Amino acid sequence: MVGWSLLAGAALLAAPKVTVEIDVNRSPSSAVWAAQAKALAEEWYPELADLLRQSGWTPPRRVTLRFEPMEGVAGTAGDVIHISEDWIRRRPDDWGMVIHELVHVVQAYRKPVPGWITEGIADGIRYGKFEPQRDSALHDPERSPYRDGYWSAGAFLTYLERLYDRRLFTRLNEVARRGEYSPEFWRRYGGRTLEQLWDEYRAWYRRKAEELGRQPRLSDLPSQR
Numbered sequence: 001m002v003g004w005s006l007l008a009g010a011a012l013l014a015a016p017k018v019t020v021e022i023d024v025n026r027s028p029s030s031a032v033w034a035a036q037a038k039a040l041a042e043e044w045y046p047e048l049a050d051l052l053r054q055s056g057w058t059p060p061r062r063v064t065l066r067f068e069p070m071e072g073v074a075g076t077a078g079d080v081i082h083i084s085e086d087w088i089r090r091r092p093d094d095w096g097m098v099i100h101e102l103v104h105v106v107q108a109y110r111k112p113v114p115g116w117i118t119e120g121i122a123d124g125i126r127y128g129k130f131e132p133q134r135d136s137a138l139h140d141p142e143r144s145p146y147r148d149g150y151w152s153a154g155a156f157l158t159y160l161e162r163l164y165d166r167r168l169f170t171r172l173n174e175v176a177r178r179g180e181y182s183p184e185f186w187r188r189y190g191g192r193t194l195e196q197l198w199d200e201y202r203a204w205y206r207r208k209a210e211e212l213g214r215q216p217r218l219s220d221l222p223s224q225r
């Protein structure tokens, strides 16, 4: 995390400031957690905005974290992140969830994008760049294909990023945000189709699991070029 922060540091100087507001009107008991989440968002939002930068485009400059009684964990609509008060009570260490939702604010997709890409980018950044120290286990691709989104897609994208393109998240986000994503995007990586790249990842996972005698983890992915 520290290394990545340093890398982003130079661009950070030019990054637009963000105003983070917290709204605990419907959940006053969330106030302490909310204040920590606000500090986290102020630190990380500029880095996420830099990672998903695109010339001629500025991400939202205001973000609201709204705490409330609600179903599920959290959800983002525009620049408002809704967070379940019950969830943070049960999982007070889930700061990665805030990062995941902040990515959605920065993505700001207005045109249709396959859900696995939207969620894969958010979880790839969350697990791979915000909390690499957790060294999360990689889902078995035979049981959980990339189309499941989230970390199943995020780990696959991180594998491709490490092997083929250190700017993959930036580039993929840009075509998605422009509404120009198509399966042709993947041809840039050795002329292969998405399914061929997926087969390659599945084969890598199988080999690695056999070699290690356990489920591969984030740190077992190929190292960055």
Ligand SMILES: [Zn+2]
Pocket (backbone or CB within 6 Å): 100, 104, 119, 122
């Ligand atoms: Zn999401």
